[in-house]
Amino acid sequence: MHIIKPIALAFLLPSLVQTSVAAPTNMSIEAQTVLRADTLLWDAPLPFDTEVRTGKLDNGFRYFIRKNVEPKDRVTMYLATKVGSVLETNEQVGLAHFLEHMNFNGLKHFPKNELVDYLQKAGVRFGSDLNAYTGFDQTVYQLPIPSDDPELLKNGLQVLRDWAQDALLTPEEIDKERGIVLEEMRGGRGVAQRMRDKYLPIMLNNSRYSSRLPIGTEHNIKNFPYEVLRDFHRSWYRPDLQALIIVGDIDVDAMEKEVTRLFTDLKSPANYPPRTEYQVPLLNKNQFIAVTDPEMTYTVGQITIKHPEEKVETVRDFRRDILKSVYNNMLNARLSELGQSANPPFIQAGVGIGSFLGGLDAFNANVVAKPNELEHGFKALLRELERVQEFGFTETEFQRAVSVIRKGNETAFVERDKKKSDSYVDRYLNYYLEDSPALGNEDSYALYKQLLPTLSLREVNQLNQQYYVDTNRDVIIMAPDNEKDNLPDEARMLSWLAEIEAEPLTAYEDKVSELPLLSVQPVKGSVVDSKELVSIASKELILSNGVKVVLKPTTFKNDEILISAFSPGGTSLYSDDDYFSASHAGELVNSSGIGQLNTIELQKYMTGKNVNISPYVSERAEGISGYADKEGLPIAFEMIYGYFTEPRIEDDVYQSTIAKTTSMIANRESNPNFVFSKAVLESLYQGNIRRMPISAEGVKKINQERALSIYKERFADASDFVFTIVGSFTEEEILPFIERYLASLPSLNRKEEAKDLGIYEPEKGLETVVHKGQEQKATAVLTYYGDYTYNPEENINMDALEHVLTTKLLERLREEESGVYGTAARASTSKFPKNRFSFTVSFGTAVDKYEALIHSTLDEINKVKTNGPLLSDLEKFKIEQKRQLELSLKENRFWMSHLSGAYQRGEDPARVNHYLEELNQISVESVKKVANTYLQDAKLFKFILLPDESK
Template structure:
């Protein structure tokens, strides 16, 4: 069983409890949850050697050939089956000549297998309703390969077909010479797209941390040399060695009787018979001090290998780790109590580091963490982002905070504060366990197997926490802190702009320098309570309540002009979503406001409200489920939070107070300013970075409000300017509140009246002119340059379409057309040319603007392939206009879209998104009624007509991102 100490992807339990799912579904009925008995089993295989109470919702078993499985019923979402097949074969299982083979086989499994001919796999899964890339996917890590399928519209027949096809993929992939030759260029394209300064830094970090161990040289992506040398014989040899029943675990969760799942697993995987004797897993190695390792005075681990990078486009950064050998543990309750105490100790230190950073220290951010990495090492990590180039001061300050934790126990108040956060998180897991998604549940088992631990029900997790709370003392926390910083070696990596800024000798001297404990970052035991805060104003009254005609959702009008959309729904027990929409969004800004727009996105909520500073906000929400999200949309600003009924009124208070009594603390803005300045140069390190920096402004016709501010522009900003831009925005424009979820309607209306109903009447918003316009057609591409690898490029081509709510059906039909385009471009660029790992086509249709819609196609590729991308894209556009797509092409798109909407529409998030703004504009509800038909019903002639109307090559625009100095043909 795993706790907060695990970092993704190693976490098998707690992170799934903490996660807020994007699409949640209704809770299953009591009858639906348990219509069958749990299989009688002495001790399920995953719990052997553990005293963790088994999660009885799971049925665990083993086939006679050694395949292990875990299955459970789950209706979130309804009529979906989530299947995960984990094979104990990752990059650490490769020999020197096989680097990259585990990942290559992942690709080849999807290419051709026993029941699926060349090119049939993706279309067949699409016919079954699965969306490629989200519902059908796979991953390769150093320790495993996992095949992931989420099949909608499930019934016994479709489940039978799913397991049949999947068994053929796992047991009998073709792995032909032609398949290898076709797939290697695609894998190399994927490898290329990951290149640049970021990859160099990641590789250097891995090689430094795991020096002398297998992981140092075993990146899953492999090497160019070994991949180009791959052939049918060598790939099949790797497959034969590791793809065996005893190395395979199948995890299934979904809307099907578990007994049927077991029968189908036995039917399709039970006769898998691997040839030859099993091969033992290789030794992954252990961290061992090198000849130059030396311990600083009083240090708990000797300083060993250190690496200094000089990547001027990346921010100055320091990371180091204290390493211990990985050991398989007995996953017991006592062990997990120890993990929780470790996490408690780290949370206390992290809060102190954050406190010091907020106060304007020498570092922008710093954090510690712990993870058992790839069953290779038990590691405590320290990461630091210095403020500016004075990395020595930042390193010394962080080490001083850690030294304080090592030498002096924490206070009882600090312990209580962090335990409150843990209990809140685990309680939420219990409250919302009925809507745990099948995908997460299936993943949890895979992750637990990977780290050789167990899974546990949310109630068990909470009980373990509560059982250990009374045992934790300051002295025990200090002991765990010292254990976390004790190890075989300390290894580190630093990036600075140039040699003059620092080298390995300087880094080593700083790591070995004596450090004096700094207790100044310890937080005050300050009590902050909502009960002590002033009221927003005189409570308003509800003047009208009316149904919108969709489900039981109601519009609510308050006496001060605030409108609300309220839905009491038990679809997601324990969850309440809140959105507050106000003002005019991007239209509220002037043409010179871009730096303040970016600063506001990062810092506006942190500047506080009323009497509450950022630290006070942390304190007042301790042990509560509250949020302070903020976003800017075309025509409105949005506050957002995921909360629960018990915390709803206080959550509404914070949002209302931000509008009525904003605070203007400078430090959050200064910190955001420093972060934006430091990160700017890193955009230039890859085509993708340049695209993130510049593309949106191009797509907005050069609108300066969508520009990424430069460091020079940011340096000119100040707090007075920030307040000048944002204060009138918070004070003006209509307000609408949306509350969806597990609430008591009358209590929610009363809370609205006391908070948003108490706001003073607001001024009319003063919107600037709409500066955005369509991109102009281009006769030659707009060329941007990057400073990354010379073999990296990106290309974008777009065709203007339309915008506005009156064209909602057209916008949805265009999404079908875009996905048909995407399938054709995928085949052309990835399959035929091997030129791009993942070309993508999508449609955007702004609902609150008069223009700005477009179909966009983009890809990452080599510079020389950019013209071919444009040529192929224009050809596809012309072909779609010249001749209608086939019915089969359309069904490959519409069936996954239909299934996606059917699954999503069972949860609150779907309705919250689709009905956004309905409180002020009830007509928006009308468009929701046709959404399923609009996305899933069309004709070849309708698609051709849309292509003829919008895919006009003389209206298209092109953007190419190429290396500096490269001349586009």
């Protein structure tokens, strides 16, 4: 795959806080005697993480090796190369990315497709585990594998050694890959790409970057000579531009010896080219462009003000970087508050100071405007920037923003011994490629702890004056064609700036409530019964009001507690007339305040707390989901109690939601994917409002009073609620909260079940073809629908069928026919309201290829129906599932999903203990049987998206 980083080029802001350059040193903070704010060594270089083994071979190859046992028996290995698309000559455009592809299509020790095949047999998933990306300045390969198999570990290192320099680059494989890359390119075509092509030269100041997008050009991918690719490989895949990053459950000494043995013989070619560091020059002028497209669905205004990069090398630099984070937090909180007003001036807005590209940083501000209201939205954004310029921020805003960073620092430190290997890989990867700091856990914690008290509001206020300036400013407007006549030219845009600068402003008033969250504290209830679920180390409690609570204490995290609850019912119990109010009830309550705090007061109250509790009302259930740490548990349970007993839908929240929803859907019929999706749903459900995207008429039917009434009805009776709590607690710690806040919830002892609405797909398959879109590309979605026998045996065989067909379709449609970039089979099964299934294969391709590829897809399906899957593909599925289960069983989120799901479906949660036994029962014949039972020709629905017929 290819990426464009660090700037986002499709209507998104750049990364807001990305630091650069840290000089390596083995001195810890303590060793530097940086013990108090008044003794900080401001110009001391930032310390390098002492927990990682680093080295540099004689040939210039670097390595970073660290032992980390989260997850156990796993290791993550990355090969980083400082080679990206910016290094390409005109005849090599697109070849950095093409070469990344070729490293999966024939290596010295893994010819042709043997690499993917070998790793899949070890349980490594292609795409989600085994992957790579190419950017402007780097190409990175990733390989997470089990570390408890010495042979696999040895071969995994050999893979990275081959990636470093031993791609075979045979003519046959190069020609096969051309089609795959062209399909990747085709898939990326659309409104975002067309608009980007217009504004990118301005955004990148016509630098080399603007003509070196990693995907390349169609002409070059089709026509480059083999030797041009090989020359690029020889010139740039060399040890002085490469580093190996290995983090996991390994023996560091043994791994270092193996790395030295394998990578010492890497050679650099004679007379190799220098690695030029390309820059985006500052032009010292302002630029403006407005671009439109018929498929654009909303209007975006973006301001980018470029500045020389501020490298983060010293303690002083690190402190300044924290100041920028505080600034970003405060200004975005103000914009969020403005966006929640009764008549919001925009759909969305955001601001941030961060890194850009090519030696630059940038101040970015953007606004997503309501239809035909760009001036109103743009001025609202400018007004807030000017308000900060004139009056600055308040002390209370500052303290809240600091508290967010302080809490994040404390949480990271508490969880340091539970940190996943991937996070360490990212740390060293960014250090090597981007010169970002690579602080150790203790040093990072100490620095933040010491630096945060030294920050001042005055300094943060100065950042706005330093970064929000009127030079090196780009203004980019992106809009639908139907707004072309209303868009400003540069002179008009400058007049908006001048008008806001001249407008008299008042200082921001930070309204903070001192009231407690709840108006009345609940009366404590009790536990009346309990049952040990010994085999899954859990416990079930019955409370005095009928509430059921399932507890699973874990040690997977040091301070993470997940909470979920459900009750049967949902919107299924309400008429079509009430549907829109019912379906938005949970969202509207969740967006409002609780108890005595309105939405803005609640958001400010929650700042710096690691707590989130949200209610929902879905089609068949209502409930609560969220998380907290131990410190936040009292607030989490207060919020749960409040959402049952003191919910609200505020006028401003209701009006804001209606206004934004109306704005967001105004131009969506211009989007080919939306039109296609809508047509599919219409053909499947005959336009039933419960399955269709909400219309403008539907929005008007959302009634504020009725939505709140429905919500209160759904949460009036807790007696049929099941709460699941998973994480780092003991029963003794959690029980007081359960008794006070859950056992006291209102109880009516209603007996409710969700209603079967009878909304199902037609019995017989059909074909729907939609013509929409400018680009010459096709999307095919092939889906089987029907009744299903829901049981563990059928479910696991359906999962196996999904896996083996995905493997076969990738081999056939991608590798053999070069017709797609990606494709997959997806199985979905449901137990309620009645047993149903869907099985989908989808892909994008060329207009002249889709029919042949559909034929190939159906041919592969028929092969499985006739002969069953290959035993080798089935074994890949089994080992992958086994390896994934090993990881899942040590994740709080897995147990939350598993326990809550089991209770919701009325299943035995201990069945997870038998999964491996059930997995071993899968056979070629059992998968064949499932394929024949469900993938019937009469149940096949074909949905095709093609370009406009005039194209």
